[in-house]
Amino acid sequence: MTIEVTPRAREWLRRKGGVATVRLSPRHGCCGGRADIAVAEARPPDWPERYVRLELEGVTLHVDSTLVDQQLTVDVEGFLGLGHLFVAGASPTRANE
Amino acid sequence: MTTHQKSPSPSTAEGMGLFERLLSLWVALAIVIGVLLGQFAPAVPDALSRFEYAQVSIPVAILIWAMIFPMMAQIDFTAILGVRREPKGLIITTTVNWLIKPFSMFAIAWFFLTVVFQPLIPEDLASQYLAGAILLGAAPCTAMVFVWSYLTRGDAAYTLVQVSLNDLIMLFAFAPIVVFLLDVSNIQVPWDTVALSVLLYIVIPLAAGVVTRRTLIARHGSEWYDNVFLKRIGPITPAGLILTLVLLFAFQGEVILQAPLHIVLIAVPLIIQTFFIFFIAYGWAKAWKVPHRVAAPGAMIGASNFFELAVAAAISLFGLQSGAALATVVGVLVEVPLMLALVRIANNTRHHFPDVRTASD
Numbered sequence: 369m370t371i372e373v374t375p376r377a378r379e380w381l382r383r384k385g386g387v388a389t390v391r392l393s394p395r396h397g398c399c400g401g402r403a404d405i406a407v408a409e410a411r412p413p414d415w416p417e418r419y420v421r422l423e424l425e426g427v428t429l430h431v432d433s434t435l436v437d438q439q440l441t442v443d444v445e446g447f448l449g450l451g452h453l454f455v456a457g458a459s460p461t462r463a464n465e
Numbered sequence: 466m467t468t469h470q471k472s473p474s475p476s477t478a479e480g481m482g483l484f485e486r487l488l489s490l491w492v493a494l495a496i497v498i499g500v501l502l503g504q505f506a507p508a509v510p511d512a513l514s515r516f517e518y519a520q521v522s523i524p525v526a527i528l529i530w531a532m533i534f535p536m537m538a539q540i541d542f543t544a545i546l547g548v549r550r551e552p553k554g555l556i557i558t559t560t561v562n563w564l565i566k567p568f569s570m571f572a573i574a575w576f577f578l579t580v581v582f583q584p585l586i587p588e589d590l591a592s593q594y595l596a597g598a599i600l601l602g603a604a605p606c607t608a609m610v611f612v613w614s615y616l617t618r619g620d621a622a623y624t625l626v627q628v629s630l631n632d633l634i635m636l637f638a639f640a641p642i643v644v645f646l647l648d649v650s651n652i653q654v655p656w657d658t659v660a661l662s663v664l665l666y667i668v669i670p671l672a673a674g675v676v677t678r679r680t681l682i683a684r685h686g687s688e689w690y691d692n693v694f695l696k697r698i699g700p701i702t703p704a705g706l707i708l709t710l711v712l713l714f715a716f717q718g719e720v721i722l723q724a725p726l727h728i729v730l731i732a733v734p735l736i737i738q739t740f741f742i743f744f745i746a747y748g749w750a751k752a753w754k755v756p757h758r759v760a761a762p763g764a765m766i767g768a769s770n771f772f773e774l775a776v777a778a779a780i781s782l783f784g785l786q787s788g789a790a791l792a793t794v795v796g797v798l799v800e801v802p803l804m805l806a807l808v809r810i811a812n813n814t815r816h817h818f819p820d821v822r823t824a825s826d
Binding site for chain 2: 391393394395396397398399400401402403405406407409413414415445446447450451452454455456458459460461
């Protein structure tokens, strides 16, 4: 498997529509510099053509092509009834401009 | 490569462009330009100093907001929902950042500036420099830690959580810690002045960042927000920083010309504190068997400072011409070389931590 979704994340995602986007989100340093953080969001991508579409046990993932073969895991976490997806196993990276 | 298990640590050049790698040089140039401006074109700082409202310099406030807002706009507070995921890392980071760092900074700075360097620094200036060090100590890094995490192959999700938790604590802890330590140092600052400083340079930029983030993501989507909006406003922070320093040193010219050695003397406790805090957090993480991908960014956030806030608070509380403002700028001057040294230490000691895996695994 190129990317995994934990059972609890799958269940949570199904309740949210069954679609997630896994992408890189840039963070800029205050002295300059940048690092891209892998994030997962329970929604379809704005530009689907830029992503690899994967069907995983009833869940549709749109994954940034640079993240597909990274053995990442999409999981869900939260408390007090609030939850959000996160990507485990990723280091900040630096996508090409 | 993205996963922390197999990828080699990126080189400094990969994580940081020429501007950020040579930040100390640009800061030094900003000091020279500012001093020259103050000496040969004093009308410029004089004219700028006239734009004041309620004792807040409008040009300085604009520059400070320009420095701070882009960082606040990229904070994703939903990451706080992951606060239970790496409890050991967060306990270490939170304890070191808020229960140790401000007080060790005070102790180290007090010892050097008022005891060791007593023959070299007049007492009133030493107090001012100590105030600047206190402001640096109460403001842990909020943005650059992503770059340090990248350079040490840290855990991206953990870095997001620790930054959002840290920023939330800063909202409530910065002012009381600063007031307490200034009081201990016999430096009187009215509570309302500190409160105004926190309101102007933490609460307002943070609220503006949250509102901007929510509004623009709702309107244009998170990909547009990250890849277009944040990319556009990202360079404003370092530009605002350099311009603030030019302005600050246009006012500080006389101090620098009379006592250039003071910059070196201020740097001594700041450098010692940086290494001290790093090794406390890093050593604690090692003792608790925290994985390196958490230990490295956890140690970096406290070692590095949110110096834009420290500079802003120093200017707001003590004025552009104050020794406190000068001390916070010395923090900027030494930041990048020091943190790159810590990145090297972290990468060279990775094998002492439990999660080392090589590409051949």
